Structures are given as structure tokens and as C-alpha cells.
Amino acid sequence: MSGPSLEVRRSSASLWGEKTGMRRLPVVSKYIDTTTCIGCKACEVACQEWNDLGVVPTRQTGSYQTLPTLDAEFWNLIRFSERETSDGALAWLMRKDQCIHCEDPGCLVACPAPGAIVQYENGIVDVDPQKCIGCQLCLAGCPFNVPRFHKKTGKMAKCTLCVDRVHVGLEPACVKACPTGCLQFGTKLDMVAMGQARVEQLKENGFEQAALYDPPGVGGTGVVTVLAYGDHPEWYDLPRDPHVPLAVRLWKGVLRPFGMLAIFGTILGVIGHFMTHGPQKPGEPGEEGA
């Protein structure tokens, strides 16, 4: 966690939950245009450099992809996939996989450690390793399979949207490094407008199915992605309609007051039973041969 606590909007396992900070900040967002990404991986390198992440041995899986999936020491992964489009053409797709900073973060909802996952006023979702207990329950809350357990620290790690840079007025390291301009950074409103304009442009150029990925099921995200094949988000390893899982909602929602009621209700019940029916001692009426 690199941001100041005055800017915390929401924190995990907080009894009061919302609005724990004082300052108001504009909500920021990262814009990713998968159609102008050339797969150069400059963003991967910039992320490793800026966040001082360790070396992760790469694996050859018959693709340009650096790793099969995100890692505790690798928060920014360009995913490569090859698909056959409806007209039989090849689509070679590249998508920047990372934490997309949900407006309603499932990881934060699932986290049991107070303050271990926070959402700042500017929308960035961040892990505080001092408070993280490494239980990995955030993984069950995340519809995008992003948080990773770091074996060395015993804590969770993921993209911070370079909150330390953003806090001092800089763009995230990956955006700084991108040579094609397919990564942009600004307010959420500006980035959505830019994304919508790009989608219109793509549609005019024959990509009728182009769309901006900003899923409403999680309240929108702090990373918006332009997809040429917006009707097939799964081609980019993105869920079609992501939500904070119902099981997590039940567990953190109705089951806690229900459980509390059941347990304390039973305690009150036995006290009531004792007061109205008393103890059952040997040598009282009804006993066989008493």
C-alpha cells in the first residue's frame, strides 16, 4: 500500500465500511486499446522495473506470452491468443492482463483482515501487506482471477495501478513505457469517452462487434479495455458478465447476521429455558423408583 490513508474510500473487514477517508479525488482510469497493442511487452518490463519485482523464469508454451498467468512477482501480463473469426480469418489478439480495479471489488468484499485491501477515493484498489494475513480469500472474491499469493512474504500481491506514481501526478509505469499510445491514463470520464470514440472508429472500419470492456456487474472498472471482438470477451480471457460471486455476497452478507442470530438466539433460548423450566435434578417427580 503506497497511498495515504486520508484518501481511503473503502476498506476490507471494516465495521463502518464506506467513506473512511476525508479527501475527495477524481476517479482515475487506465485505457487499454487492444487493437493498437503490438505485443512489445514494454509495459511488462516497465512494471517489473518500477515496482522492483523479482525475476520470474519464463516458460515456453508455444506462444509469445511471457507466463501462463499472472504471478506474485509479475502483475502485468500481455496475453496472446489466436482465434478464428466468423469469416474464417485469423485474429491474433493481445490483451494486457492485470488487476482492473473494480468499482465494487470482490477481493475487498471477501477479505477478512481489516484494512488489508483498500479502495482509494480515486478508485484504485490496493493491498496493504502490513495488514494482509495471506489467507487468499480475496482470490475467491475476484471474478478476474488476479490476486496472487507471494510465498516469500506470505502476502497477496497485485497491480497497484502505480498508486505511488499517481499520487504524485505521474501516469502508471506501463503507460509511460507504451510506444504505440494504446495505453492512456486519465480520469475515468475521459478514458471512457476515449474508449467510446475508438469503438465508433472501429465500427466504421468494419469491426461491428467492437466494444469497450467496462463491466457493469462490478460497477465498472478502473481499467477500461477496447476490444475489437467485443462480442467475444472470452477470446481475451475476460469473463462475459463478471460479478462479485453470490457465495461471497451470502457469506459476507446475510449469513453473518443470520449466524449471529442463530448462535446468540440459542444462548438466550437456553437461558430462557433454564429460567422457566429449571434444572432437572435427580430425586424429583417422574423419576423411576425415586
Added chain:
Amino acid sequence: MWPSAQAIVTARITEDVVVGDEVVRHRLASRVIHWAVAFFFLICLLSGLPIWTPVFGWMAGLLGGLSVCRVLHPWAGVLFFASALAMFQNWRREMRLEPKDREWLGPGALRRLGFLALERDPEVGKYNGGQKLFFYAVWLGAVGLLASGLVLWWPTSFSQPIRLAGILLHDVTFILFAVAIVLHIYLGTAAEPGTFRSMTRGTVSAAWARLHHPRWYRDVKEGVSD
């Protein structure tokens, strides 16, 4: 009130025998197993409740903080399951459900809750139908908590649907378990005086045995094993 020295010595190795005006109900091994289960359940409870909700966050301090709880909880859970397994083995034979247990659990069970309107069943053996049901509920709960607990312990080894099912199963099983334990503690202490000592020093009074487990008392007196 206090058991005789002879009764305590007898209760080290044997049970279901009459010593003076006392009856040995639980031999030492059974009692040790029971308290092992209870101890590890308590550790799991104290380390699990602060993870369940921040309302019980203060409990984490009793064990050294939430990070300690996170490490302690799964290991205490394994020991809880291991002792529950020993408990299941220890009592399995005596807890076999019989036709008369079904009768005990029938419509009379609710009426029996009202202690004053005593409705005794002279055919209750060493364990009544309710105790047997509780025994199986604890065993089922221990299996459910272990299975779901393992998923929560190594979440990356399981798929997302299994992880989510594990969370729900662990949660619901715990709530039901906690409710059952409250009833168990009440019945073993305040509700039925003379019961608790059967789990500490191993013996009960003959009067207690006649009241709560008449057939067991008759059998023990005649030297017939239950």
C-alpha cells in the same frame, strides 16, 4: 457429591460399573478424547471468529493477532478433526441407533423439553436418541469442516466453483455446529446437574443414572454390558 477415591481409580480403565452409590460412566480415555476435541474446537473458535467477522476482531488478540489466527486455525482444525475421528471410533459402537431411539426422538421429544412435565422413558440406555443424533451431527460437522477447510487452506489447488462451495460449506457448517455446541454445553451443565462430573471425574450418582438412563442403570447393576 464428590466421587470416592475408589470410583476415580476404577474410572481410569473401566466404565459401566457400579462403585458404591456411584456409577462409572466414562473411562479416562473417553474423557481425554472428549476434552481434546473440546480444546481444539475452542482454539478453532477463537481463531476463526475474528476471521469470520470483525465484530469478534478482539478475540484475535487473545491468540496473538489475526496473522497468528490465520496460521493457527487450519492446524488446530486438523487436530480437531483427528480428535473427532478418535471420538467417533471410541463411541461408534455405543451410538448405534436402535428402534427405541426413533421412538424417543418422536413426538415425545418436544414434550420432554419441558422438564417440569416429566415424561420419562424407562427404556433409555446409556445414550438417548438425542445424544446419538448429536454424536453423528458432530462427526458430520467435523467431516464437513475438514473438507471445506482444506479447500480454503489451498485455494489455488481448486477451481473457483469449488472454492466458493468451500466457503459456503465452512460457514454454514460452523453456524450449525456452534448452535449444537451451545445446546450440548447447556444440557451437560446447568440443565441437568450431576452430568458434568461424568466428563471430569468419570462417575455419576446412582440417582442420576436412574433418572436419565434407567435401562443403562438396570443393566450396569446387573452386570450386563450395554
